[in-house]
Amino acid sequence: DTEVTQTPKHLVMGMTNKKSLKCEQHMGHRAMYWYKQKAKKPPELMFVYSYEKLSINESVPSRFSPECPNSSLLNLHLHALQPEDSALYLCASSRLGHLHGNTEAFFGQGTRLTVV
């Protein structure tokens, strides 16, 4: 199993809604990542969990709240989002607790989020 599975694939939410994005991997990877990608732009790192602990928060607004309940699961809780938060949200994982040349990052297919 070399997959990172993200659900849902598409999500439309109002600015007052609370929703969650889910990411799962069963490869035994010890690092998991959330990226945000706007159309025709590269992914931007949001959060990194290493060994289930939050290692990096790239100054992301508090309306995005990550959670890593166990080593296989990563959630992103969304609350009071703005229309400019509409984007593709990508989850990734890597075998080690950090990136290394022989440790690639595996990406999921992303959740296309639209905030109305």
Next chain:
Amino acid sequence: AQTVTQSQPEMSVQEAETVTLSCTYDTSESNYYLFWYKQPPSRQMILVIRQEAYKQQNATENRFSVNFQKAAKSFSLKISDSQLGDTAMYFCAFTINSGYALNFGKGTSLLVTP
């Protein structure tokens, strides 16, 4: 700070031809890794090829090869015998040893035509 520059926003190549995508980077680190990722319309980022900075030999993966010029801080991707399925956005990316973040370039949109 590390920066990655892809100077070709869009490229087009005919099926079976060869195309080269360019990437330059800037870093003061001595131990780092370079990657090319492909993102087709299906949205999933897929690793195409990786290069360790300490290795002089250029990496190859089937039809994909790189030209790594460390002194010039250049890392270009050559796709031989292009196929329609190669149509995608290609991102050059960089990470330092034991780093967490992949620093991506802005991407090159490659269209392979029949």
